Amino acid sequence: MQFEGYTTDDFVMDACFQEWVQRPTRESEAFWHKWIVEHPGQQQAIADARSIIEAIPFERKIMPAHKANQIWTILENTITAQTIARDKTFFSEISVKKQADSFIFNMQKIAAGIAGILVVALAYFLLKDWTHTNKYTTAYGETKKITLPDGSVVTLNANSTLSFAEDWSGNMLREVWLEGEAFFSVVHTASHQKFIVHTDDFLQVEVLGTEFDVSRRKNKTRIVLQSGSIKLNISETHEMNQTETSFLMQPGELVEFNEDSDRYIKKKVDPEIYSSWKSEKLLLDNTSLLEITQLLETNYGFDVKVIHPELLQQQVSGSIPLGNTDILLQYIAQTFEIKITRTGNQVTVRKMQTTK
Structure with missing residues (x-):
C-alpha cells in the first residue's frame, strides 16, 4: 500500500504529503488522520516530515x-x-x-x-517563462493599497496576503489568491476577461467589473457586494460526494460560507458597514462585543481574555476610528461601557466597576 514503509525523507519528498501539510483540505485531513491512526509506527516519521516542510518557505508559483x-x-x-x-x-x-x-x-x-x-x-x-508571482502581505493593524496589472485596485486589510501573476496579457484569466480580507475595485476590460478571486479550495468569486469585499478568516469566507454583479462558485462535500453550487449576487447582498458545516447564508446588508475599514473607521450596526474581540485577534494580533463572558452578547451601533491601537481600545471601552486593560499583547475585558 502507498506510504507504507516511508521514511521521513520519503514523506518530505512526496507531493501528496506536501500538499496536505501546506494546503490541507477536509478530504486530505480525513485521509491522513485515518492513515496515521491505522499506522501508529509511522507517527514519528510523519511528525518529523511535517516539521521539515513547515520550516521551508515554499513559494507558490502561478502558471498563467x-x-x-x-x-x-x-x-x-x-x-x-x-x-x-x-x-x-x-x-x-x-x-x-x-x-x-x-x-x-x-x-x-x-x-x-x-x-x-x-x-x-x-x-x-x-x-521558465512563467510569470513570477507578486505577493503582498500586511502586518497586524496595517492596510495596503495595491494596483493590479489590469489597473484594478485592491485594498488589503490587516493580517492578510494577496498573490497574483505578474503577467495578465492577452485574454488569459485575471486571477488572485487571497488569505485574509480585501476590498476589490475591478475594472472591466475590452476583451471581457474574467476576474477570479480564490479564497480556498471550496469557493471562488468570478467577476468582470465591480466592487466587493472578501473576507477569509479561519473557516469562514464572507463576500459583500457593493456594486455590479458577481458569480460565486461553491464546492460542497457531502458524504464524499462533491457538488458545485453557482449563483449570482446583487449589490447589497452578503454571502457567508462556513467550511465546517458546508453551509452558506445569503442576506441583504449595508455594504458600507463591511468596507468601512478602508476609511480607517469601524461602523457598528448592532455589532456584538464578541465580533469586536474576534476583530482584535485577527486584525491586530491581540490575545483577548474576557473576564465576564456575558459581556460578549452586548450590542451597540455607532462608529469607532481605527488606527492607533491604544486609542482604538479606549473607544471600544467607551462605546461598550466596559473596562479594557492591555499588557503587551494581552487584552483583558471586564465589567466597568460601579461606585456607590
Whole structure:
C-alpha cells in the first residue's frame, strides 16, 4: 500500500504529503488522520516530515492559463503521435524477422528517448517563462493599497496576503489568491476577461467589473457586494460526494460560507458597514462585543481574555476610528461601557466597576 514503509525523507519528498501539510483540505485531513491512526509506527516519521516542510518557505508559483494549455497541447500531441507510431510498428513487425524486430525495437527506444527529451526541453523553455508571482502581505493593524496589472485596485486589510501573476496579457484569466480580507475595485476590460478571486479550495468569486469585499478568516469566507454583479462558485462535500453550487449576487447582498458545516447564508446588508475599514473607521450596526474581540485577534494580533463572558452578547451601533491601537481600545471601552486593560499583547475585558 502507498506510504507504507516511508521514511521521513520519503514523506518530505512526496507531493501528496506536501500538499496536505501546506494546503490541507477536509478530504486530505480525513485521509491522513485515518492513515496515521491505522499506522501508529509511522507517527514519528510523519511528525518529523511535517516539521521539515513547515520550516521551508515554499513559494507558490502561478502558471498563467494560456501557458498551461500550451504545454498540455504539446504533451497531448506528442503522446498521440507516439501511440500511433507504436501501433503502426506493432502491426508491421508481425511479418519481419526476429533480428529486424530487435533492430526496430532498439530504434523505437532511441526515438522515444529523443522525443521525451525534446518534450521535456520544450516544456522547460515554456515553464521558465512563467510569470513570477507578486505577493503582498500586511502586518497586524496595517492596510495596503495595491494596483493590479489590469489597473484594478485592491485594498488589503490587516493580517492578510494577496498573490497574483505578474503577467495578465492577452485574454488569459485575471486571477488572485487571497488569505485574509480585501476590498476589490475591478475594472472591466475590452476583451471581457474574467476576474477570479480564490479564497480556498471550496469557493471562488468570478467577476468582470465591480466592487466587493472578501473576507477569509479561519473557516469562514464572507463576500459583500457593493456594486455590479458577481458569480460565486461553491464546492460542497457531502458524504464524499462533491457538488458545485453557482449563483449570482446583487449589490447589497452578503454571502457567508462556513467550511465546517458546508453551509452558506445569503442576506441583504449595508455594504458600507463591511468596507468601512478602508476609511480607517469601524461602523457598528448592532455589532456584538464578541465580533469586536474576534476583530482584535485577527486584525491586530491581540490575545483577548474576557473576564465576564456575558459581556460578549452586548450590542451597540455607532462608529469607532481605527488606527492607533491604544486609542482604538479606549473607544471600544467607551462605546461598550466596559473596562479594557492591555499588557503587551494581552487584552483583558471586564465589567466597568460601579461606585456607590
